[in-house]
Amino acid sequence: MAMFTIFSNWRRQRQLARFDPERRARWQQNLDALPILDGLGRDQQSRLMALGWCFLHDKRFTPVMDAALTDDHCIDIALMAALPVLNLGLEAYGVFHELLIYPEEFVSDRHYVDDQGIEHQGMETLSGEAWEQGPVLLSLSELGYSGHWNGYNLVIHELAHKLDMANGGIADGLPALPAPLRPGWLEAFPKAFASQRRLVSRAQSAPAGSPEAALAWNTLWVDPYGAENEAEFFAVCIEAFFTDPIALHLAYPELYHLLSRFLGQNPMVRAPQWQPLPHLCPR
Ligand SMILES: [Zn+2]
Known part of the structure; x- marks a missing residue:
């Protein structure tokens, strides 16, 4: 999809006007340091950074429980969040406004099925969570393992739930496919x-x-x-x-x-x- 269709509206144009060469250089450093972004062409890199920049400005990043959230964390999260929708645009994630950032894994009250197939209702320790019509929760300690070619990526996993939910509001493994x-x-x-x-x-x-x-x-x-x-x-x-x-x-x-x-x-x-x-x- 061409750049102009992804960034056509005036709000995006205004956001991007503030993404000056100095900031781009900073983002480029983070991009270069994330192995899973290796091999993207120049155009793809600049679209990824622009999407990440808009993501960072669209969403509230709220540290909770004294999470030491840095600018580098925010840039890395935004770049990895932008990757799945590089050619779809941020709208593919549907509407959500906030990311809650925890320092470590956190406990959440939920229904789940354990390794033995037994159903539980209760507290479970999680590294991330995506609420239907709600925020995305991420733990900084687990973020550190993300970004490599190792089959694990907390940010992409939770944002994938948003991609799924953007089709009808529920996570059921059926995204808004053409x-x-x-x-x-x-x-x-x-x-x-x-x-x-x-x-x-x-x-x-x-x-x-x-x-x-x-x-x-x-x-x-x-x-x-x-x-x-x-x-x-x-x-x-x-x-x-x-x-x-x-x-x-x-x-x-x-x-x-x-x-x-x-x-x-x-x-x-x-x-x-x-x-x-x-x-x-x-x-
Ligand atoms: Zn999940």
Whole structure:
């Protein structure tokens, strides 16, 4: 999508007018220091910084519990938040106004299903959370692990929930896809989710410490947390798309290609290349 359609309105133009060369140079340093942004072309980098700048000015970043939130944290969060919507624009996240920044992991009262498949209502320790029609919560301690090609990214994960919620207000693994992609998605996504659940339960039921267990866990290319429900599967797939795309492509190639068309990006070409060891390859 062309630049003018993403930044067309007057408010955006005014925001961007304040993004002067000195500030751009500062943002460029942060961008260069985040490995998952490696390999973006000049145009993509400048669009990413502009989107990040607008994100930072659209949202309130509220430190809670004495979180020591710095300018660098804010810039890094904004750059990583801008990455999934680089070609869609910030509006793809729907309406939300605030990010609550915690110093460490925090406890939240919620309904969840544990590793054994048992349902709980109660307090759970979380590194991040995205509320429907509400803020995004992030912990600074976990932010430190984000930004690498390691399959983990707290910011992208939570913003993926917003991308999901922007379609009808609920997180259900069905984002606002263009019509031509919907039939393929409605077939591929449930299939991949069912496969993820099967693989996770196979890994969990293998005797702990056995070679079968090791093989089952080592060939889980996508975060096992994704087996929890469709919304989490969507979020870990987006997270993997940008931080371990080769693994996502290996696990769920159709889903990878649908995401690639939806988001207008192909991070596999930028990612450090690796091959699964032959004896680990499930196929
Ligand atoms: Zn999540």
